[in-house]
Amino acid sequence: MTDLFDSFRRRIEYIRVSVTDRCNLRCAYCTAESVPHLPHDEILSYEEIRRVVRAAVELGLRHVRLTGGEPLVRPNLSTLVRLLSQIEGVDDITLTTNAILLGKYAAELKAAGLRRVNISLDTFKADKFQQITGGYKLKDVLGGIETARQVGLNPVKINMVVLKGTNDDELLDFAQMSVSQGWHVRFIEHMPLVTAGVENGQLVAVGDMMAIIQRSLGVLEPCWPASGSGPAKYYQLPGAKGTIGFIGPVTDCFCSECNRFRLTADGRLRPCLLEDSEVDLKGPLRMGASTQELKKLMHQAAALKKRQHCLSEEVVPSKRQMWQIGG
Ligand code: SAM
Numbered sequence: 001m002t003d004l005f006d007s008f009r010r011r012i013e014y015i016r017v018s019v020t021d022r023c024n025l026r027c028a029y030c031t032a033e034s035v036p037h038l039p040h041d042e043i044l045s046y047e048e049i050r051r052v053v054r055a056a057v058e059l060g061l062r063h064v065r066l067t068g069g070e071p072l073v074r075p076n077l078s079t080l081v082r083l084l085s086q087i088e089g090v091d092d093i094t095l096t097t098n099a100i101l102l103g104k105y106a107a108e109l110k111a112a113g114l115r116r117v118n119i120s121l122d123t124f125k126a127d128k129f130q131q132i133t134g135g136y137k138l139k140d141v142l143g144g145i146e147t148a149r150q151v152g153l154n155p156v157k158i159n160m161v162v163l164k165g166t167n168d169d170e171l172l173d174f175a176q177m178s179v180s181q182g183w184h185v186r187f188i189e190h191m192p193l194v195t196a197g198v199e200n201g202q203l204v205a206v207g208d209m210m211a212i213i214q215r216s217l218g219v220l221e222p223c224w225p226a227s228g229s230g231p232a233k234y235y236q237l238p239g240a241k242g243t244i245g246f247i248g249p250v251t252d253c254f255c256s257e258c259n260r261f262r263l264t265a266d267g268r269l270r271p272c273l274l275e276d277s278e279v280d281l282k283g284p285l286r287m288g289a290s291t292q293e294l295k296k297l298m299h300q301a302a303a304l305k306k307r308q309h310c311l312s313e314e315v316v317p318s319k320r321q322m323w324q325i326g327g
Contacts, residue, residue, distance in 0.1 A: 014259050025134060067095075081113050093114055096120070159186045187246050221235060232245030250311055253312075
């Protein structure tokens, strides 16, 4: 087996697989209005996803994260988890979800081989949650978090996209959960993709988030992550069992450590979240491509990986929004 490297000697070992472009929430900062969803036959089947992941594993990829849209709105997701967990060489299958449906599916996903979940949650206030998400219930998410912990999808990580004037007043409440509840909380800078609901100037930089937390809750000591292979930098507050991670795509470019591919729901392999280039796998798959041919296309995608994104020059991906890529 030959491992897969890009032109800058970064090893690719992680693939984020978007299983649908549909979502049950309408978060203003993620979803612009009026973009039609993909027809069902444009979406990769579970068998097609299994073939892509199997080829990727033969190139040394080990970690698969399922995302969307909202992955749990796709029927029978645990069937896909089971298929992937049977591929020899897959070490870690994880899920990124808004957790609205997690209470219902956590146990069967765990039984099928899911290891861990990252849960997106931007506020603890029920009315604000409805406002951000377009009318959904916070209690469903909190129930989903609890069920995930109970069935052993640990460590559960909570991801909060921090927006000035929207939820930055809750930074300390979220940080405090790492002490009082042992939560693993991650704060994410908002990325300026094509979104309708966010105004310029709502970015909160990681440096500012850290300063706010340290002023009120004590020194953030660097620490190792509880798990994972992502771009977050981790810290702990005094006395905390949980951790606090910071992800700063805008002010703290993490591209030098990028180790991943993204597969869109319609079967495009994206070497970079923040750049438009893609390699089509669905067409070749449906024309009968062999595993060897899929691996060749993966090498092509790796060669397209740029040294780093161009957010600082205000170049953003224009062809897809976040919910069409999977975060
Ligand atoms: N529906 C799932 C969820 O809510 O986790 C998976 C897909 S969602 C696109 C993945 C993550 O991207 C979420 O944590 C969401 O908050 C984050 N996200 C969406 N738009 C973003 C943006 N413009 N900047 C930073 N994060 C964003």
